[in-house]
Amino acid sequence: MQPNEITLPVLELKPGMLIVKFLDVPLRFHTIDSWGMAFLRKFIFIKLKIHRGGQELMLDADELLLGDHLLDMGLLSDPVRVNHEKNIQTLSKTGFGQVIVIPGEKTVKAEAAPLAEPEPAAGKKEGTRAHEAQVGHLHALQDRLDWNAEVAQKGEKILADLYSVNRFDRGHLKGLIELGDEMAQLVEVNPHAGNARILLEEQDAVTHYHSVEVAQCVVSTSKMSLGYGGKNLATVAIGALMHDIGKSKLPAYLTQKEGQFTDQERETMHQHPLYGAKILRHYGFSNLHIDMARHHHVTRTGGYPQVPFEKVGQMARLTAIADIYQGMTATRGYKSEEIPYKAMQTLLKLAKNQTDLGLTLAFIKSMGVYPIGSTLALEDGRVCFVVGFGSNSARPQVVPVLTGERHQIFHHELIDLSSPINQGLHVNRAVPRKEYLPKNAFDLFKNLEV
Numbered sequence: 001m002q003p004n005e006i007t008l009p010v011l012e013l014k015p016g017m018l019i020v021k022f023l024d025v026p027l028r029f030h031t032i033d034s035w036g037m038a039f040l041r042k043f044i045f046i047k048l049k050i051h052r053g054g055q056e057l058m059l060d061a062d063e064l065l066l067g068d069h070l071l072d073m074g075l076l077s078d079p080v081r082v083n084h085e086k087n088i089q090t091l092s093k094t095g096f097g098q099v100i101v102i103p104g105e106k107t108v109k110a111e112a113a114p115l116a117e118p119e120p121a122a123g124k125k126e127g128t129r130a131h132e133a134q135v136g137h138l139h140a141l142q143d144r145l146d147w148n149a150e151v152a153q154k155g156e157k158i159l160a161d162l163y164s165v166n167r168f169d170r171g172h173l174k175g176l177i178e179l180g181d182e183m184a185q186l187v188e189v190n191p192h193a194g195n196a197r198i199l200l201e202e203q204d205a206v207t208h209y210h211s212v213e214v215a216q217c218v219v220s221t222s223k224m225s226l227g228y229g230g231k232n233l234a235t236v237a238i239g240a241l242m243h244d245i246g247k248s249k250l251p252a253y254l255t256q257k258e259g260q261f262t263d264q265e266r267e268t269m270h271q272h273p274l275y276g277a278k279i280l281r282h283y284g285f286s287n288l289h290i291d292m293a294r295h296h297h298v299t300r301t302g303g304y305p306q307v308p309f310e311k312v313g314q315m316a317r318l319t320a321i322a323d324i325y326q327g328m329t330a331t332r333g334y335k336s337e338e339i340p341y342k343a344m345q346t347l348l349k350l351a352k353n354q355t356d357l358g359l360t361l362a363f364i365k366s367m368g369v370y371p372i373g374s375t376l377a378l379e380d381g382r383v384c385f386v387v388g389f390g391s392n393s394a395r396p397q398v399v400p401v402l403t404g405e406r407h408q409i410f411h412h413e414l415i416d417l418s419s420p421i422n423q424g425l426h427v428n429r430a431v432p433r434k435e436y437l438p439k440n441a442f443d444l445f446k447n448l449e450v
Contacts, residue, residue, distance in 0.1 A: 006103065010096045013088045018079035018102040025070050026095025032068040039094075040064060041392040041418075048074035053352070062369075062393050063361055065348060134397055134414055135450050138387045141372070144193035145200075145446050148186055152197065152212050155179050155241060159208035163248045168283050176238055183219055184233035191220045191366070196373030199340060199433065200442040202331070210326055215240035217322035217367070218315070225362035226314075236315055239292040242285070243319050246276025246293060270304040273297055288315060296320045299354040317356040321347060321363050324355070340367075340374045341430035368393040373445065375433040379426045380404065383436045384415075385445055392418040395427070399448050402436060414450040 005020055013019075029036050040048070040061040049072035050057045050064070056071065079102060082088065091099075158175040162168065186194065194216040218240040222228035228236060247255050250272055254265055261269060276293035295316040300309045325347060328338040338346070344364050351360035370376060370386045370393065377383050381404020388397035395417035400409050415422060433441055 004102055005100050007098055007100050009098055010088060010091045013082050013091070013099070013101065014103075015082055015084055015087075017082050019076065019082065019099050020079050020102060021075060021100040022073040022096055023098040023100065024096060025073055028095060029070045029073075032064055032066060032070060036070075037061075037064050037066065037394070041394055043080050044077040044391045045074050046077050048072065053357070059361075063365060130419075131414070131416070134388055134390070134416060138397075138399075138414065138448070138450065141190055141193050141196060141387070142446050142448070144186065144190040145197055145442070148194045148197045148216075149201070149442075151179070151182050151186055152194075152216070155183075155212040155215070156208050159211055159241065162245075163208055166248050168279075173283070176241065177234075179241065180234040180237040183215060183237040184230070187216075187219045187223045187233065188229060191224050192372045195220055195367060195371060196445070197442070198326075199329070199371060199373035200445050210330065211241050211244050213326045213330070214243065214319065214322045217325060217363070218318055221318060221322070221359075221363050221366040222315075224366040226318075235286065235288065239286075239289040239315060240319055240322070242276070242280060242289055243292050243296050243323070244272065244276065245279055246272035246274065249275040249279070270297075274305060288313065292316045292319050296323055301353055303354075314356075314359070318359050318363065321355055321360055324350065325363070325367075337432075337434075339430050339432050340371045341369065344369060344371075365393075368396065370394070370396050370427075370430060372396075375431050375436060377428045377431045379428045381428075382409075383431065385448070387414065387445075387448070388416075390416050390418040399450060401444060401448075406436065412448050412450045 007023070008017075029040075032040075041064070043061075045061040048059050048061060048064070048070060050059050051069040051071055052065065052067075058074075154175075158172065158179060162172050183194075198213050198216060215237055219228075219233060219237045222236050223233060250268065254261075254268060257265070273294045273296065277290045280290045280293055291313040292315050294305070295307060295312040296319040297303045298305070298307050298309060298312050298316070298320070325343055328343040328346060329340055331337045344367070347355070347360050347364065351357040368386070368389050372386050372388065374386045375383060376386060376396075376398060378398075378400070382400040383402035383406070384398035384400045386396045387399050390397050397414055397416045397418075399412050399414050401412070402408060415425070417425060417427070437444065
């Protein structure tokens with residue numbers, strides 16, 4: 001503890017004190033439910049000690065899953081001020097026993113909220129600078145959308161041509177290298193713009209479109225959660241773009257088929273990772289690229305080709321997750337796209353015994369529980385774009401664009417749902433964008449004025 005910190009029973013707290021750490025884990029947090037998750041995320045807990053699936057993990061609050069067992073309360077990223085006697089009663093009823101606090105001498109208003117937001121830094125106007133920063137992040141993302149769309153179009157053109165001629169030439173190789181460099185550069189400038197663009201534009205399951213979207217997800221996760229940058233990031237981009245290159249050796253009717261495969265067709269489809277690895281090896285691509293092509297359909301319990309999961313590299317495992325996500329959120333002739341929120345829930349289920357759990361959590365942390373560019377309905381009926389994560393990706397920053405009666409809103413405001421001043425405003429559900437905004441979602445998002 002720091003010299004100015006003391007340990008106190010909760011019932012000896014006084015208004016004005018700053019809570020630094022909760023020392024005990026109340027019974028109701030032993031198994032995390034939706035209430036417990038909301039509490040822990042509201043105050044930005046970090047380094048929580050969690051028991052999950054036979055493992056002990058150190059996680060931040062926004063990485064929690066329902067059913068996790070909390071072993072230690074971790075840390076508060078910023079002290080939380082006790083504003084009222086009712087705060088103390090609430091903590092006691094919840095089951096907290098002892099806390100570490102910094103004694104305070106501030107007088108607080110009686111009508112203060114149940115627990116105040118973290119103490120602002122000295123000289124900082126509470127809320128104003130944070131809101132300005134959020135608006136600035138949105139504008140920076142909007143400024144990169146057109147660039148990202150241009151990069152995606154380049155990628156689709158290169159891959160469409162590559163698949164049609166079914167061979168590499170110098171132009172393809174040069175184009176791929178340049179495209180990988182530009183994708184990496186764009187993600188380093190703004191890692192969220194490409195992910196948002198995917199959700200705002202029409203998606204397609206055709207292989208070359210699919211490969212560009214998968215590459216975007218892989219590169220952004222590699223940057224935000226795995227620390228990749230520069231040439232390493234560009235190398236990852238090329239591998240993700242080429243992960244399905246083996247499909248160029250399959251009959252066109254098979255790659256474009258809608259509906260179920262016959263047993264023979266399925267067996268043929270399952271050869272494409274091996275074809276892809278052979279193509280890339282022949283043209284001198286790196287072992288990383290070959291691994292991403294060969295093993296992106298290998299799972300912990302099988303998949304294809306039959307390879308022990310521990311022999312599959314990190315980038316191939318991440319490509320597998322992005323591949324599943326894009327397949328769910330893209331439109332196919334025989335199904336409509338899944339909304340991103342539900343796709344994330346499916347990824348979590350698959351991570352229990354099929355895919356890499358750690359990389360799945362990294363993917364979701366990078367993309368967001370409600371990804372930027374996705375669409376939510378609030379309890380008051382308004383339909384919103386998700387425009388940022390804030391301190392809690394389960395309560396993101398949103399901009400309402402439709403009223404509850406589905407009339408367009410022209411005066412836009414950015415609302416941070418994780419802010420205590422908006423604690424009474426809740427997400428009703430994630431909604432399909434096409435149901436509410438079937439046309440021009442990209443242009444509407446790009447021109448939001450807040």
